[in-house]
Amino acid sequence: MRRRALLLGAAALGCSREAPAISALARGLLELSETSIHTPRPVLDWSQAELARVVERVAARHARGSSPAKALTHVLFDDLGFVREVESTQLDFVLLPRVLQGRRGSCVGLGTLYLCIAEALGFTAHGVLRPGHFYVRQQAPEPACNVELLRHGELMPDAWYAMRFPLDPTGSSNYGRSLSTREVLGVTAFNIGNELRRHEQLQPAALAYTRAVADFPGFAEAHAGLGAIQQLLGNRGAASRCYARALELDPTLPGVEKNLALLGPSP
Numbered sequence: 001m002r003r004r005a006l007l008l009g010a011a012a013l014g015c016s017r018e019a020p021a022i023s024a025l026a027r028g029l030l031e032l033s034e035t036s037i038h039t040p041r042p043v044l045d046w047s048q049a050e051l052a053r054v055v056e057r058v059a060a061r062h063a064r065g066s067s068p069a070k071a072l073t074h075v076l077f078d079d080l081g082f083v084r085e086v087e088s089t090q091l092d093f094v095l096l097p098r099v100l101q102g103r104r105g106s107c108v109g110l111g112t113l114y115l116c117i118a119e120a121l122g123f124t125a126h127g128v129l130r131p132g133h134f135y136v137r138q139q140a141p142e143p144a145c146n147v148e149l150l151r152h153g154e155l156m157p158d159a160w161y162a163m164r165f166p167l168d169p170t171g172s173s174n175y176g177r178s179l180s181t182r183e184v185l186g187v188t189a190f191n192i193g194n195e196l197r198r199h200e201q202l203q204p205a206a207l208a209y210t211r212a213v214a215d216f217p218g219f220a221e222a223h224a225g226l227g228a229i230q231q232l233l234g235n236r237g238a239a240s241r242c243y244a245r246a247l248e249l250d251p252t253l254p255g256v257e258k259n260l261a262l263l264g265p266s267p
Contacts, residue, residue: 128176
């Protein structure tokens with residue numbers, strides 16, 4: 001997930017042969033894929049079945065003694081060959097069905113996949129947001145650790161994130177904390193909105209950003225993204241209100257002041 005300076009331009013265990021019930025996060029991610037890019041029902045059904053197969057493999061490895069984080073990352077990266085994507089912002093690397101199909105994902109794509117599996121197995125894990133990045137904090141049933149999906153599931157200390165993705169002490173309080181399932185869905189919807197906007201699909205992008213701010217009301221970048229879309233659509237009053245809310249949530253957010261200047265006085 002990349003931060004843009006110019007806003008216009010995250011159960012029982014065992015080896016049962018029954019497929020685990022789909023997690024709340026997975027349901028939300030599949031619904032986002034369906035509504036944002038009209039993913040066909042057969043693909044959604046395949047994705048649910050494939051996710052259940054991955055969950056079963058992780059459960060089996062955990063039952064043999066691997067910690068939750070090691071079981072999960074071993075299955076994803078060593079057994080199934082998932083790889084990271086750090087250049088492209090395409091939705092192929094964000095949306096759950098496409099990440100499962102292509103075995104490739106961004107920090108959001110791989111991070112949300114990890115969280116879906118953890119939730120299905122009853123592991124306690126949360127997504128964590130920092131400026132330009134998303135990662136997983138595995139909390140139970142093992143000592144808390146940060147799982148960096150862009151480094152093959154390597155366990156990274158808090159200090160590494162503080163150095164690599166520094167926080168402004170006057171910025172948003174939503175960075176660096178554990179996110180709820182709904183907030184993770186908001187982060188995903190924000191990434192969808194960004195990519196749709198890049199392809200000048202303004203109305204679908206507006207719907208994605210609207211979903212992002214509904215699921216994650218405290219996410220300043222989502223409000224700014226919605227403001228940019230409203231500005232491009234000519235809705236100056238709505239854009240001004242979105243920008244004002246974004247700055248209220250994070251006065252350090254880059255690009256918003258410039259966009260407000262382009263917008264001019266409120267009508």
